[in-house]
Amino acid sequence: MQTRFSYGGDEHIFAEVAESMSLEAFFKGLFITNAVRDAEIKGVTEICPANASYQVKFDPDQIKPDDLLAELKRLDSASETSAPVIKTRIIEIPVLYNDPWTHETLMRFRERHQDPNGTDLEYAARINGLDGVDSFIKAHSSAPWFVSMVGFVAGLPFLYQMVERQRQIQAPKYLRPRTDTPKLTVGHGGCFSCIYSVRGAGGYQMFGITPMPIYDPNQTISYLRDFMCLFKPGDIVKWKPIDRSAYDAAVADVDAGRFAPVIRDVSFSLTEFNQDIDAYNRKLEGVLHGH
Amino acid sequence: MAIKVLKPGLATTVQDLGRPGYYHIGIPLSGGMDRHALAAANLLVGNAEGAAVLEAVFMGPELEFTDDALVAITGAELPPKLDGEPRETWTSFKVKRGQKLSFDFLKQGARGYIAIAGGIDVPLVLGSRSTYALGGLGGFKGRKLEAGDELPIGNAGAAVKDGRSVAKDLRGLPAAMPTELRVMPGLYWHRITETAGNGFFSGTWKVAPEADRIGYRFRGGKPLEFVPREPPFGAGSDPSNITDACYPYGSIQVPGGTEPIVLHRDAVSGGGYFMVGTVIAADMDLIGQLQPNTPVRFVKVGMDEALAARKSRAELLGKLRGALA
Numbered sequence: 001m002q003t004r005f006s007y008g009g010d011e012h013i014f015a016e017v018a019e020s021m022s023l024e025a026f027f028k029g030l031f032i033t034n035a036v037r038d039a040e041i042k043g044v045t046e047i048c049p050a051n052a053s054y055q056v057k058f059d060p061d062q063i064k065p066d067d068l069l070a071e072l073k074r075l076d077s078a079s080e081t082s083a084p085v086i087k088t089r090i091i092e093i094p095v096l097y098n099d100p101w102t103h104e105t106l107m108r109f110r111e112r113h114q115d116p117n118g119t120d121l122e123y124a125a126r127i128n129g130l131d132g133v134d135s136f137i138k139a140h141s142s143a144p145w146f147v148s149m150v151g152f153v154a155g156l157p158f159l160y161q162m163v164e165r166q167r168q169i170q171a172p173k174y175l176r177p178r179t180d181t182p183k184l185t186v187g188h189g190g191c192f193s194c195i196y197s198v199r200g201a202g203g204y205q206m207f208g209i210t211p212m213p214i215y216d217p218n219q220t221i222s223y224l225r226d227f228m229c230l231f232k233p234g235d236i237v238k239w240k241p242i243d244r245s246a247y248d249a250a251v252a253d254v255d256a257g258r259f260a261p262v263i264r265d266v267s268f269s270l271t272e273f274n275q276d277i278d279a280y281n282r283k284l285e286g287v288l289h290g291h
Numbered sequence: 292m293a294i295k296v297l298k299p300g301l302a303t304t305v306q307d308l309g310r311p312g313y314y315h316i317g318i319p320l321s322g323g324m325d326r327h328a329l330a331a332a333n334l335l336v337g338n339a340e341g342a343a344v345l346e347a348v349f350m351g352p353e354l355e356f357t358d359d360a361l362v363a364i365t366g367a368e369l370p371p372k373l374d375g376e377p378r379e380t381w382t383s384f385k386v387k388r389g390q391k392l393s394f395d396f397l398k399q400g401a402r403g404y405i406a407i408a409g410g411i412d413v414p415l416v417l418g419s420r421s422t423y424a425l426g427g428l429g430g431f432k433g434r435k436l437e438a439g440d441e442l443p444i445g446n447a448g449a450a451v452k453d454g455r456s457v458a459k460d461l462r463g464l465p466a467a468m469p470t471e472l473r474v475m476p477g478l479y480w481h482r483i484t485e486t487a488g489n490g491f492f493s494g495t496w497k498v499a500p501e502a503d504r505i506g507y508r509f510r511g512g513k514p515l516e517f518v519p520r521e522p523p524f525g526a527g528s529d530p531s532n533i534t535d536a537c538y539p540y541g542s543i544q545v546p547g548g549t550e551p552i553v554l555h556r557d558a559v560s561g562g563g564y565f566m567v568g569t570v571i572a573a574d575m576d577l578i579g580q581l582q583p584n585t586p587v588r589f590v591k592v593g594m595d596e597a598l599a600a601r602k603s604r605a606e607l608l609g610k611l612r613g614a615l616a
Contacts, residue, residue, distance in 0.1 A: 006477040008539030009569030010597040014478055021525025021534045048315040048537045050561055051525070055537035057314065060601065065594055073301070149535060151317035151560035154426035158535055165524065172527055190563060191525040192535060197317075198426060217416070217428040227429075229316045 001028060003076050005069060010060050013069055015076070016053045021089050021160060021191055024150045026053035026090050027084045027270055030234055035075045041068065051148045051158060051192070069089045078170070084270035090144065090236040090288050092262035093195070096247040097121070097137045097208035101159035101182045106206050109117050109127055112176040120205040124188065138271045140169060140207065141239040145157055145193060153200065155215035155229030159193040162281060169193075177203035183212050197229075211242075212261060221254065230261075236268065241247075264288055292358040292411065295438040297391065300352035302503075305430035305442070308341035309556065311396060312417035317560045320540065321421035321429065324402050324504060324556055324579025327463040328366035332616040335363035335383040337451035342410030343420035345436075348402045349582075351394025352436060354405075360386045360444070361408040361453055364413040365462070365561060367400030367580060372411050380455040402462060408447035423557060449478035461611045463604070465577055470585060472553075472574050473592045479533060479565035480544060487516040491567060491589060492530065493514035493552075498585045499550065504557040507578055508550050509587060515548035515567070527563055535563040544591075551589075553578060573600035 001024065003018040014148030015032070018025035033049040035060045036056060043062030048055045058068055098121055110116045115123040125136035138161035152158075161168050173189040176200060181187070196202055197215035214231060216224040224230060242250070253259035266287045273280045296303075306329065309322025323329035323346055330340040345352065350489070351369050357449055360515050363383040364371045371378045372393050378384050380403075386392060413420050413431050422430025480488065494512035501508040517530035525534045537560060538544065543551045544564040553570055555578060570578065571592060581587065592600075 004381060007475060007476055007569075007594060008479075008566075009475050009541050010594060010601055011541075011572050012539035012569065014537065014539060016536070018523075019526075019534065020523035039536050045311050046314045048560065050536045052534045053536040057311075060598060061605075065598075076552070149561060150315065151537065152535075152558060152562055154317045154423070154428065156317055160525075190527040190532070190535070200425060215426070217426060217433055229318075231316075233315075 003026060004211045005072065007065060008055065010065065011057055013056045013058070013065070013072060015055070015072065018052045021052050023146065023160065023270055026146065027158065028079055029054045030086070031079045032072070032075050035079065036072065039071070039075065041071060043068070049149065050151070051160065085267065086234050087265070087267050088234045088236060090238060090264050090266045090284055091230070091241050092238050093210050093212055094242045094246065094250055094290055095141070095186055095208045095210050096242055096244060098133065099209045099247070100117060101209055102185050102206040105178070105180060105182055108180070109174070109178045112174050112178065114172065114175060121207055124169065124205050124207070127171065130170050134160045137241055139167070140193075141241050144150070144236050144284055147233055147235040147237060150229065150231050152232055153198055154217070155197040155231060155233040156194055157214070157235070157237070160191065162191070162277065164277060171205045173203035174205070177201055181206065182209060184213065186210060211247050211254060212259065213254060215226070222257050222259070236266065236284060238285060260285065292360070292444040293441045294407065294444060295355040295357065295439055296436050296442065297355055298317070298353035298442070299436040299438055300347045301346050302352040303347045303352045303436045304422040304424065305343050305344040305413055305418045305420055306346045306422060309421055310417050310423070310429065318417070318426060319423065319556065319558045319560060320427065321419065321423045321556050323404065325366050325404070325576040327576050327604070327611075328402070329404045330608060331381070331457050331611055332365040332404040333410075334365045334407040334612065335365070335455055335457065336361045336406045337448055338406060338410050340406060342406070343413065344407075344411065345405040347394070347405065348401060349397055351403060353391060353393040355391050356388060358388050361447065361451070362386050362392065363406050365404045365406075365457065367403045368396065368398040369403035370395040372577065379456070381462060383453045385453045401582050402579050407444055408451075409445040412443040412445035413444065413561050421431055424450045425557060455584075455615065457611065458614065461607065461614060463576060463607055464580060470577065470581060470587050471590045472578065473571045473596065474567040474568045474579070474589045475542065475571060475593065475597055476591060478539070478568060480567050482517055482530070482565050483520055483548075483567065484516045484607050487513070487565060491515065492591050496551065496587050496589070498581045498583050498587060500583045501585055502553055502581070505559060506552045507581065508552045508555045510550055512551075517544055517548060531565050533565045535561055537561045538566065539569050541575055542566040543568055543570065555572055571597040571600055573597070573604040
């Protein structure tokens with residue numbers, strides 16, 4: 001992988017690790033952005049890892065753009081030799097697939113969709129060669145996903161599915177973006193799933209909704225008191241399909257301050273993962289459930 | 292001391308110089324769209340340059356003061372009135388307890404800055420008092436002002452004289468039309484053809500009605516033509532799609548190749564559209580003062596010109612500080 005560098009005006013350096021998405025490209029970006037943070041380079045104000053790229057914002061009054069570019073290039077070539085192992089977390093996210101709220105929204109914006117006569121789930125199942133919504137939900141929730149970027153709006157995770165490329169779910173974005181998406185919608189566009197952290201515009205297909213808030217600017221939710229955003233790049237997510245009564249119970253638990261998300265520390269090795277993906281994912285799930 | 296919001300205007304928010312450090316989790320810088328005007332308003336009333344002020348867009352609010360205060364309005368030509376009596380913009384004036392501040396129709400520019408000695412004293416959130424409305428964060432309850440809100444005002448420091456004013460040449464507003472915005476090509480510039488690239492810089496664009504703190508959309512120039520390619524895995528099938536990446540402030544994305552959007556202080560931090568380049572930092576204040584339908588040309592510059600423009604912008608602020616010291 002040859003990183004392509006570009007200036008984003010006089011305050012940003014943009015680095016595209018690879019044009020297409022892969023865990024290898026994500027890991028390279030994550031290692032470099034960690035190295036840039038550790039290097040505490042004078043004048044660097046923001047370090048933003050993304051899916052297969054990253055961005056560094058800087059103050060050109062404190063560091064010459066060409067000097068920072070040279071430093072990033074040096075860190076970029078040093079990263080080739082790093083072992084792709086990270087200490088991270090695995091987080092279980094309950095999902096009510098095929099829920100009434102995203103259903104109402106997708107019907108409202110049907111004329112902006114590729115398939116005005118079906119639902120987003122039916123459409124995604126068909127174009128991914130799966131025989132119906134239940135098979136699709138199984139494909140979506142049976143393997144874990146990597147948080148490969150956080151952003152767009154506050155705390156929104158982009159998630160990359162941890163299966164072989166030929167099994168990865170892909171779906172186009174809406175033909176024209178919606179002006180409304182329910183808060184905590186589980187969406188999908190390109191090869192990425194996401195959780196919409198706030199209500200607002202969006203173009204991803206809508207599959208379901210989680211009862212578990214992932215962003216709280218007021219920091220009153222128990223597990224968001226330390227920081228208002230739940231996710232960091234490198235986190236691993238496992239969806240847990242739930243029914244309506246479990247959803248309602250979880251919402252009540254969140255409101256009462258007794259909802260306890262399932263989050264475990266875990267170490268992830270890209271090399272071991274690539275050797276036997278399914279076996280490695282089973283091991284990750286074992287960590288989640290304490291065995 | 293507080294001010295009561297009688298009418299909120301169109302979209303009046305509390306802003307300071309912003310909230311750096313959280314863009315990597317999707318929380319943008321925020322802060323005044325026209326930082327020079329924001330600093331000027333503060334300096335006129337004896338505040339620190341980055342104290343929290345009100346940013347009003349297109350239409351001013353109506354405010355009632357519960358105590359005597361010193362006030363200044365800068366930025367757009369949004370003429371202030373005190374109990375119906377006209378006052379000057381870019382000039383500090385006294386307000387007596389119980390008086391009402393309102394505004395006449397907008398004459399020029401887009402965003403006015405209302406500074407009050409002592410500053411708007413809403414709580415600091417992640418180090419800033421700026422409102423990020425999309426995330427419901429900061430400012431007054433994370434949102435634009437509504438009638439009935441009461442804004443707390445901090446204690447004013449050493450009193451400064453009223454009637455001080457900023458000379459025209461220190462106001463940093465656009466001098467001519469069509470407005471020129473200087474752009475460094477880059478990012479995904481290679482995705483469009485050479486003809487399309489030339490067309491982008493030779494055409495005249497107009498500010499579209501969709502122009503807010505997140506981004507300014509432009510219309511009327513030639514649609515961009517893309518260099519053919521196989522879509523990379525993860526990007527999506529439209530030629531304007533990329534594998535979702537970070538967006539620099541000032542970057543110009545062109546969804547579908549038709550209408551450029553320049554991201555501003557409340558930018559979405561990333562997404563799946565390619566970008567042709569970035570408006571230089573020195574011209575970002577200017578964008579915040581553009582009204583819909585304003586004709587704009589994008590002018591191609593390199594890093595050296597961007598840094599020279601940055602330096603001259605900093606010198607302008609230096610002179611402003613000197614004049615109001």
